[in-house]
Amino acid sequence: MNLLEPVGIPDTEAVMGWRSDFPILRESVHGKPLVYLDNAATTQKPASVIAAEQAYYEHDNANVHRGVHLLSQRATDAYEGARARIARFIGAAHEKEIVYTRGTTEAINLVAQSYARPRLQPGDEVLITAMEHHSNIVPWQLVCAQTGALLKVTPIDDDGTLDLDVYERLLGPRTRMAAVSHASNALGTVNPLAQMIELAHARGVPVLVDGAQAIAHLPVDVAALDCDFYAFSGHKIYGPTGIGALYAKAALLDAMPPWQGGGDMIRSVTFEKTEYNVIPWRFEAGTPNIAGAIGLGAALDYVSVIGLEVAQRHEADLLAYANAALRAMPNVRIIGMAKQKLGIVSFVMENAHAHDIGTILDQCGVAVRTGHHCAMPVMERYGVPATVRASFALYNTRAEVDALLDGLARVEEVFPL
Numbered sequence: 358m359n360l361l362e363p364v365g366i367p368d369t370e371a372v373m374g375w376r377s378d379f380p381i382l383r384e385s386v387h388g389k390p391l392v393y394l395d396n397a398a399t400t401q402k403p404a405s406v407i408a409a410e411q412a413y414y415e416h417d418n419a420n421v422h423r424g425v426h427l428l429s430q431r432a433t434d435a436y437e438g439a440r441a442r443i444a445r446f447i448g449a450a451h452e453k454e455i456v457y458t459r460g461t462t463e464a465i466n467l468v469a470q471s472y473a474r475p476r477l478q479p480g481d482e483v484l485i486t487a488m489e490h491h492s493n494i495v496p497w498q499l500v501c502a503q504t505g506a507l508l509k510v511t512p513i514d515d516d517g518t519l520d521l522d523v524y525e526r527l528l529g530p531r532t533r534m535a536a537v538s539h540a541s542n543a544l545g546t547v548n549p550l551a552q553m554i555e556l557a558h559a560r561g562v563p564v565l566v567d568g569a570q571a572i573a574h575l576p577v578d579v580a581a582l583d584c585d586f587y588a589f590s591g592h593k594i595y596g597p598t599g600i601g602a603l604y605a606k607a608a609l610l611d612a613m614p615p616w617q618g619g620g621d622m623i624r625s626v627t628f629e630k631t632e633y634n635v636i637p638w639r640f641e642a643g644t645p646n647i648a649g650a651i652g653l654g655a656a657l658d659y660v661s662v663i664g665l666e667v668a669q670r671h672e673a674d675l676l677a678y679a680n681a682a683l684r685a686m687p688n689v690r691i692i693g694m695a696k697q698k699l700g701i702v703s704f705v706m707e708n709a710h711a712h713d714i715g716t717i718l719d720q721c722g723v724a725v726r727t728g729h730h731c732a733m734p735v736m737e738r739y740g741v742p743a744t745v746r747a748s749f750a751l752y753n754t755r756a757e758v759d760a761l762l763d764g765l766a767r768v769e770e771v772f773p774l
């Protein structure tokens with residue numbers, strides 16, 4: 358990504374410029390201007406991403422890797438070009454280390470089934486953390502059930518910070534894999550990845566990073582991190598749904614068997630013997646989401662022009678602004694106050710259930726996520742059934758945080774203490 362000169366918080370004019378790139382932000386809901394604060398679930402798409410997909414369908418649509426005709430070549434070039442774009446964006450040494458997937462979930466399942474499953478023996482251990490999304494829990498439970506391996510969980514403290522000492526202790530002689538989120542979707546906590554990877558590698562344990570939340574907010578350099586696998590979804594970084602990527606070190610991918618069979622993942626097929634394709638195509642059976650890949654490439658171009666560091670400073674400002682106001686409300690309890698956080702604020706209110714709060718906010722035009730955020734163990738950890746979650750993206754403004762606060766004042770009227 359572009360390394361921009363360090364500057365302060367971007368000014369209002371810059372943010373308003375970014376906002377104008379997103380057509381959906383001109384929508385109204387229930388007669389109110391849309392205030393979209395559900396970016397951790399999915400981000401909105403800039404016009405350039407929508408245009409890239411449309412241009413592909415209007416001018417280049419054909420299947421990839423299959424035809425000598427011009428459109429197929431153009432489609433293949435655009436699809437493979439986007440792969441190279443992804444590799445550059447996350448600092449991968451080579452584009453063959455990028456496997457297209459439907460998203461983070463599919464990428465993690467791929468690693469669990471193709472990398473971990475053949476290697477796990479009964480009694481071996483897979484280490485995760487207590488703040489994982491279900492996508493980074495259930496695939497490991499499945500593979501543990503298939504192999505007799507055991508799932509170990511690193512705890513988190515009351516603030517939502519990972520207990521690094523326990524993590525280090527849990528990395529034992531039977532640990533074969535560590536799978537950790539770069540940042541938590543339910544709490545916003547950013548984990549000390551570099552340290553966690555170093556500790557795991559010191560014991561010969563490979564690390565998969567769930568980058569679903571971090572990818573749109575923190576510059577990622579997989580080479581510097583030295584992670585073994587990094588999974589993310591396009592739709593969380595202003596790109597399309599149904600496309601994402603798995604980064605994996607080439608040596609690991611080379612040693613992994615295919616996990617789905619079909620077209621494109623083979624070199625030759627007879628009824629007696631099939632030879633598989635080389636990486637990364639060995640892991641991409643069937644016609645892929647070509648338009649999605651092209652849209653994802655356009656999304657990475659879009660954020661690279663702005664610069665993730667610049668966007669992150671703005672989002673941190675929104676978080677600080679929202680935190681200060683919410684902390685001043687006696688009936689609000691913020692869940693997750695780690696020092697290192699993304700622009701995500703999860704909270705509960707006395708007297709009102711999260712879903713009621715979400716419904717009232719929706720009437721005010723404010724879109725937040727309510728519920729367990731696919732992180733039920735996190736809810737259990739803090740003894741709440743659900744939280745309200747506001748999550749910021751580069752196009753949000755302080756005025757939108759004010760709209761959230763006005764909506765919460767309305768909640769207080771409906772559900773007085």
Ligand code: 7TS
Pocket residue numbers: 397398399459460461462463490492493538540541542543567568569570590726730731
């Ligand atoms: N991991 C984390 C940390 C996530 O936040 C999510 C999605 C996933 C994995 C799965 O990503 P997918 O694109 O494969 O579905 N998180 C959320 C969320 O917080 N609200 O809706 C989806």
